[in-house]
Amino acid sequence: MSAPSPYAGLHPRAYWRTGVTERAEGDLGELYQPRFPVTREMRIMTAGSCFAQHVGRALRRAKFKVIDTEPVERHIPDAVAERFGYRQYSARYGNLYTSRQLRQLLAESLGRLSPALPVWRRGERFFDAQRPGVEPEGHATEDLVLAHRAAHLACVREAVRQADLFVFTFGLTEAWVHAETGTVYPTAPGTIAGAFDPEVFAFHNFTVTDVLADFEAARRRLKRINPKMRFLVTVSPVPLTATATGRHVEVATCYSKAVLRAACGMLVDRHDDVDYFPSFEIITSQSAGGRFYEDNLRSVTAEGVATAMGTFLGAHGVDAEAPPPAPEGRRRSSTSAEEVACEEALLEAFSR
Amino acid sequence: MTRVAVVGDSHVGAIKLGWDRLAARHPELKIEFFAAPGSHFNRISMFEPFKFGLPAESDSGTGARLDKLNGRRWIDLARADVVVLVGRDGGFMAAASLLADHDVDGLPEGRSRRLSHAAFDTFCDAIAEQSVPGGPWRGWGRPRLFLLPRTRPAENLLRFRPKVMELRAWRRLARTPGKLGAGLALYRDRLEPQLAAAGIGLLDQPAASLSDNGLTREDMTRGSLRIDGDDGHSEADATHANAEYGALFWDTYAPRLAHARQPA
Numbered sequence: 140m141s142a143p144s145p146y147a148g149l150h151p152r153a154y155w156r157t158g159v160t161e162r163a164e165g166d167l168g169e170l171y172q173p174r175f176p177v178t179r180e181m182r183i184m185t186a187g188s189c190f191a192q193h194v195g196r197a198l199r200r201a202k203f204k205v206i207d208t209e210p211v212e213r214h215i216p217d218a219v220a221e222r223f224g225y226r227q228y229s230a231r232y233g234n235l236y237t238s239r240q241l242r243q244l245l246a247e248s249l250g251r252l253s254p255a256l257p258v259w260r261r262g263e264r265f266f267d268a269q270r271p272g273v274e275p276e277g278h279a280t281e282d283l284v285l286a287h288r289a290a291h292l293a294c295v296r297e298a299v300r301q302a303d304l305f306v307f308t309f310g311l312t313e314a315w316v317h318a319e320t321g322t323v324y325p326t327a328p329g330t331i332a333g334a335f336d337p338e339v340f341a342f343h344n345f346t347v348t349d350v351l352a353d354f355e356a357a358r359r360r361l362k363r364i365n366p367k368m369r370f371l372v373t374v375s376p377v378p379l380t381a382t383a384t385g386r387h388v389e390v391a392t393c394y395s396k397a398v399l400r401a402a403c404g405m406l407v408d409r410h411d412d413v414d415y416f417p418s419f420e421i422i423t424s425q426s427a428g429g430r431f432y433e434d435n436l437r438s439v440t441a442e443g444v445a446t447a448m449g450t451f452l453g454a455h456g457v458d459a460e461a462p463p464p465a466p467e468g469r470r471r472s473s474t475s476a477e478e479v480a481c482e483e484a485l486l487e488a489f490s491r
Numbered sequence: 492m493t494r495v496a497v498v499g500d501s502h503v504g505a506i507k508l509g510w511d512r513l514a515a516r517h518p519e520l521k522i523e524f525f526a527a528p529g530s531h532f533n534r535i536s537m538f539e540p541f542k543f544g545l546p547a548e549s550d551s552g553t554g555a556r557l558d559k560l561n562g563r564r565w566i567d568l569a570r571a572d573v574v575v576l577v578g579r580d581g582g583f584m585a586a587a588s589l590l591a592d593h594d595v596d597g598l599p600e601g602r603s604r605r606l607s608h609a610a611f612d613t614f615c616d617a618i619a620e621q622s623v624p625g626g627p628w629r630g631w632g633r634p635r636l637f638l639l640p641r642t643r644p645a646e647n648l649l650r651f652r653p654k655v656m657e658l659r660a661w662r663r664l665a666r667t668p669g670k671l672g673a674g675l676a677l678y679r680d681r682l683e684p685q686l687a688a689a690g691i692g693l694l695d696q697p698a699a700s701l702s703d704n705g706l707t708r709e710d711m712t713r714g715s716l717r718i719d720g721d722d723g724h725s726e727a728d729a730t731h732a733n734a735e736y737g738a739l740f741w742d743t744y745a746p747r748l749a750h751a752r753q754p755a
Contacts, residue, residue, distance in 0.1 A: 209604060212592065212614065214585040219617045223610045276609045283596060283607075290605040 159426055167421060167450050174407070174414040175369060177304060177455045182206050184229040184302035188236045188310020190375035190418070190439065192227050195306075197448035201457050205229065206301050208294040224273030229298040231291055233270035236311040237345060238353035238402070239323045244269070245360050248295040255317040258284045259333030266332035268324055277332065299364055307354070308418075309399040310375040312345040313383060313391070327383075342383045344395075350402040358410070370413040372406060374399045376422035378437050418447040492518075493752045496568055496634070498525045498543060499577030500532035501731060502641045504716060506577055509737020517741065519749045525566040528717075531556050532578070537627035541569035571634045572752035575694065581640030582622030584657045586678035589614055590670060591660035598677075599669035611674075615681040622682065629689040635751045637692040642736065644729040645712035646702055651727035658729060661706065671705035692751070697743040700736055711736040 151157035152169045162168050177183075182204045185195040199205045206229040211220050224231040235241050246252035247269075259268045264277030265284045270291075271277075278284045315327045318341040329335040345353075354372075361368050374396060382391035396419065406413045422431045422443050429436070431443025452458070497506055503526035510522055525544065527535055531553040535544050544565025545554050557564045568574050593606035606614075623629070628636060644653075644661045653659055664671040683693045702708045707729075715724045715731040724731050 210592070212585055212589040212618075214582075214621060215589075215614050215617050219613060223607070223613070274607055274609065278596075278607060287605050287607065294604070 159424070162426065164426075165446075167446070170420060171417055171450055171454050173454050174411075177203070177371065179203050179457075181303040182301050183304045183306060184298050185306045186228050186232065186235050186241060187306070187308030187373070188375045188377070189234050190310065190373075190377050191234075191306070191308035192221075193439070193444045193448065194308060194373065194418075195228060197444070197452070198306075201452050206298050208297040208301070209291070222275060224270065229302070230294040231270070231273055232295060233273050234310070234325060235307075236325055237314050237323060238307075238309065238350050238357065239314065239345060240269075240325060241307065242353040242357045242360075243323055244295060245299070245357050248292045248299070249360070255320040255322040256333075256339075257288065259328065259331075261332035264332075268328075268333060271326055271331040271333075299361060302361070302365065302368060304369050304371060305361060306371045306373075308373045308375050309350070309403065310377070311379065312350065312395040312398050313379065314343055314345065315340050316343045317341075344384060345398070347398050347401050347405070350398060351405055354402065354406060355409075358413075368412070370406075370410070371416055372403045372413060373416045374403060374419040376419045376431075376439060376443075380437070416451055418451075421447045421450060492521050493573060493749045494521045494523070494571045495573045495575060495748055496523045496525065496566060496571035497575045497577060498566060498568070499575075499579075499639075500526060501528045501717070502578035505642075505732035505734060505737040506575075506639075506740055507737065508716065508734035509739070509741050512734060512738050513741045513745075517745045517749070520745060523566065523571065525561050525563075526577075527553065527557055527560065535565075538565070540627070541567060543568055568634060573635045573637065573748050574631075575637045575639055575748070576624060576628070576691075577639045578641050579622070579624065579638060581638060581693075582618040582682060583640055583643065583675060583678065584660075585618045585622075586615060586675060587664055587671075588657055588660040589618070590674040590678075591663045594670075595674060595677075598673045599667060601663070601667040601670055611677070612681065615678045616685070618678070619682040619685045623685050623689050624691065628691065631690050635692065636690065637694050637748070637751070638686060639694040639740070640696065641730065642696050642700065642707045642711070642732045643705070645707040645732075646704065646709040646729075647712065647727065648706060648729040649704075651729070653727075653729065665704040665706050668703060668705045675705070694744055697736075697739050699743075700732075700739055707732065707736075711739070 146153075158168060179202060183198060184206050185191055185198070187194075195205055207226065208229060209225060209231040211225040215225075217226055220226045224233050227233070232244060235244065243252060243254065247254060254269060257268050258281045259266045259271060261277060264279070265281045266274065266277045267284050267288055269288070274287075278287065314323050316323045318339060323343075327335065328340050358370060378392040379388055379395060382388045384391045386394075400419060403415045407415045421427070422439055427443075431440055431446065432438065433440055497503055503524055507524050507526075514522070526532075534551070534553045535557070537543050538546055542565050544557060544563070545551070547564050549564065554564050589606075589611070592603055593611070594600040594603045595606050595611045596608045624638065644658050648658060648662055649665060653662070679693070679695065686693050696707070700707055700711045711732055712729065713733060715728065715733040716722070717724060
C-alpha cells in the first residue's frame with residue numbers, strides 16, 4: 140500500500156487556494172508566525188534601507204523600547220529632525236542599504252576598519268561619505284566631518300551595547316565600492332556629493348553568498364558584545380529606483396529582492412536567534428493587487444505600511460493603529476504616507 | 492500718555508510689583524494689568540477680537556479667580572496703545588534643552604553630543620515657529636504687541652535639584668556659561684524675525700538681571716510673591732522674578748514702550 144501524498148492533510152496555510160485565494164480581503168491569515176516573542180521590555184536597535192524607518196516608527200508608536208543614542212529635543216518636529224538623520228534609526232547612520240554596509244559600520248565603530256575616502260565634497264562643502272544625507276548642506280571643513288563621524292561611531296557602539304533585538308531591513312544588492320579597498324558607500328559618488336571616477340570606484344552587485352557572509356559576520360560581532368542578542372530580518376518591498384547592471388530595472392529588482400529574500404531564508408534556517416518578518420510578501424502579495432504602492436508603483440502607501448506593521452504587532456499581541464483611509468477617488472495614496480529619507484530615490488533625478 | 496496693557500500668567504506679578512515702585516517716575520505711561528495664574532491662564536483666550544479672558548457670563552472657577560485677581564473677567568486690549576504679553580517662555584526652555592544636550596559647531600563646547608550649526612539653526616527655527624503666539628495675537632498693527640518671555644531660571648537652581656526635567660538642562664548649561672550665552676543669543680536671533688513677521692516685538696530679559704553664569708541673578712528672584720496672594724514662592728522656586736526685577740524691567744523698557752504707540 141502506497142503512503143498518501145506528503146501534501147495531503149497539510150495546514151490550510153500550506154495551500155495557495157486556502158492560504159491566499161480564499162482568504163478574506165484584508166485578512167493576512169497566518170502569514171507571520173513569530174519564532175520568538177518581541178516584547179516591550181526588549182531594547183530594540185533598528186537599521187537598514189529606507190523601509191526600515193517605517194519599522195522603527197511603528198515600533199516607537201506602539202511603545203516598544205526603540206534605542207536612540209542620538210536623540211534630539213522633543214519639541215523638534217519629526218519631519219525637521221529626520222531631515223538631519225535624527226529619529227530614523229538607533230543612531231544617526233542613515234540608511235544601510237546593504238549587509239556589507241552594516242558589516243563595515245560595525246567594524247568601523249569598533250576600530251577594526253577605516254573606510255577609504257571618508258569625506259566627499261560638493262562645491263565648498265564637505266560630506267560624510269558613509270551617510271551623506273544626514274547633513275543636507277554638509278560641513279564647512281573636512282575636520283568637522285571627521286569629528287562628527289567619531290562622535291557618531293561612539294553612539295553606534297552605545298546602541299549595540301544596549302540592544303537585545305537587532306532589526307535589519309535588507310534593501311539592495313547593488314552598490315558602489317572603492318575599487319582598491321572594497322569600502323562600500325550608501326550612494327554612488329556624484330549623487331549627493333563626491334565625484335564619480337571609474338578608476339577609483341566600481342559597481343558591485345552582491346550575491347547571496349556575499350549577503351549571507353556579511354550579515355553573519357555582523358551577527359558574530361554583535362553576539363560577541365551581547366551573546367543573548369536576537370535578530371529580526373526583513374526585506375524592503377521598495378523596488379530599485381535605478382539599476383547599474385544594464386538590465387531592465389524590473390528584472391534587476393527581482394534579482395536583488397530574490398537574493399535578499401534567499402539570504403534571509405538561509406539565515407533563519409541556520410540560526411535559531413534569527414526570525415524573518417514577511418513585510419515584503421505582505422506588500423507585494425497578489426492578494427493586495429498592487430494597492431499598497433503609490434502611483435509611482437514604487438513607494439509604499441501608508442495603508443501598506445500600516446497593514447504590514449499591524450500584522451507584526453498583532454502577532455506579538457500588541458494592538459496597532461488603524462491604517463489611515465485612502466483618499467477618495469484614488470486607488471493609490473500618494474499623500475498620506477509619511478515621508479522617509481531615501482538617498483536612493485535621488486537616482487530618479489538622473490533619469491530625466 | 493501711552494496706555495499699556497500687561498497681560499499674562501503668574502509672571503505678571505513681578506512686573507506689577509516693579510510698577511508699584513516706579514509708577515510715579517513714569518507719568519507718560521498708564522498701565523493696566525490682567526493676569527491669571529498658570530493653570531487658569533491656559534483656560535482663557537481671545538474669545539472675541541482683542542477681548543482677552545473669559546466672557547462675563549461664564550461660570551467657572553477660572554472666572555472667579557479672574558474676578559478676585561483683576562476685578563473683571565476680561566480685558567479689551569483694543570483700548571491699549573501697547574500690549575505686553577508676559578510669561579510665555581518663547582521657546583528658550585526648548586532651546587536650552589537642545590543646547591544642554593549638544594555641542595554646537597563653533598560654540599564653546601561642553602561634553603555633549605555634536606550638533607552641526609546648520610542643524611542647530613534649523614531646530615531653533617522649528618522651536619521659534621512653535622513659540623510665536625497663535626492666530627488671534629498676530630498681525631495687529633495697533634495696539635503694538637510685545638512678548639516678554641519669562642525670565643531664565645535663577646541661580647538658586649544650583650542649590651536645589653529641580654523636579655522639572657527642563658530646569659535640569661539649565662543647571663548643566665550654567666557650567667558652561669559661554670555656551671549658554673552664545674547659544675541662546677543665536678536662538679534669540681532666530682526667534683525675533685519670526686515674531687516680527689507676526690507683528691510682535693521681542694523684549695529681552697534685561698541684561699543686568701543675568702549673572703555671570705547666564706542664569707537670572709538670585710537677588711532678582713529672592714522673595715518673589717505669588718500673584719494670587721501675599722504668600723511668597725518657596726525658597727527653591729527658580730522661575731518667578733521679584734519686584735526688583737520688575738523695577739529693572741520698567742527702567743529698561745519704559746521709554747521704548749512710551750514711544751511704541753507710534754507706528755513701527
